[in-house]
Amino acid sequence: MNKTLFERGSVGNMNIHVLPTNRFKTFAVSLYAGIPLNSKTVTSTALTPFVLRRGTSSYPETLQFREQLEHLYGAGFGFDVYKRGNYQIVQFRMDTINDSFVQSEAPLLAQTFNFLGEVVTKPALEEGVFRESYVAAERENVRKKLEAIINDKIRYAAERCIEEMFQGDPYRLHPLGERSDLDRITASSLHEAYQNWLQEARLDLYVVGDTTLAEVQELVSSSFALNRAAAHSYAHEQVEPVVQEVRTVSEQLDVNQGKLNLGLRTPITYGDDRYASALLYSGILGSYPHSKLFINVREKESLAYYAASRYDGHKGLLTIQSGIEIANYEKALQIIQAQLSDMRSGVISELEMSQTKAMLRNSLLEMKDSAFEMIAYDFNRVLSGKDRPVDELLSQVERVTPEDVVQAAQTFELDTIYFLTGKKEG
16 A cells, blocks of 8 residues: 555545555654735734644543553654745644554544644633633743844844745744734733634644545544534735835844845746756755855855745745845845846856756655655645645656756846845944
8 A cells, every 4th residue: 555646535624645555664644734924814824833732621631632642652742833925834743653563442534633733623722711820821922033133133034035025925934923913912812823723724634654535534523523614725825026126225233244135036936837947047056065156156265154035835935044244235236136137147057957957856765754844745736736746846846957947047037135234333
């Protein structure tokens, strides 16, 4: 039983995706809950999983919660909060050993679903709402995480560039929310927001392991106390970038090293037939040690401590990040823009093409060795509405020509230049 395609089903307006396989010694379980990014709900949604991980109705004390994971032979449990396109995603993950490798009184997969179902749908309550002590502690935890971004100037500059570039767009919001909203959230208001979130979120449950779709559907039915009125889907944003003029934003903080970030827009998103060409474009430009930004800005000119690009195929966005000496701003910007110009003009070597294809090939092939990476890749299909199996993307990458990369490059329009610089003396 080593299938390569996920089998699909649903239970109670939750979408189920199962890859039956005995390649792995564990069950990989991942639940994605996605809602549109919205300034009114972003902070409460971000705070919710932090409170949910504190306790359930059966294990209301955090110590009991953790001990239950140990009873499941050290099962892994965790969550992430992030954004994809204009959606805020909460992802819960569990990693549980296959029963055939241990002696357990009850099936471990069933126990895993009972645990995860309680985490999501039967949290620990106090007088009908979340425990005030849990909410207070996790408010501070989220606050510290948001404050840590300010102290990490690389992350701070990246976030500020996005904020400036997407003013008026939900994408400007940080997935962990706003510090200013935290103090207004109470145990009662958060519990109400949680109930709305559970109704409104698009839910996708993934399982990779030695099981079947029918078994997983049965376990979901018995483990998740869901009473959802409707099913939800992701709207696939049609990106039509219009750059009237390049915005330049300079911000002064107490820093010794400048952070120069650029934001570019493109209509090429994950569902586009040119997606593989955009991957090659970003790879040649700045994703790898052989890339133009790394070689020309960092190595040859010694202008940057780091220089790289990142392509977000769910938003039609490419960002360039670099750390430079403040006095080198003009020269560094000039050389970065020269690399963008070279890409649009077709100054792309055969070696750059072959090395970038090799790097992309390796990362795609390595994905098949990780159950959670396979899940994350398939979730792109849900988000984008585009079914593109790994082998198909591999084939598309191999077929990309330099001319294809140039055509893709010409769709990337510089939108925002953000520079984090030091405070002027006096």
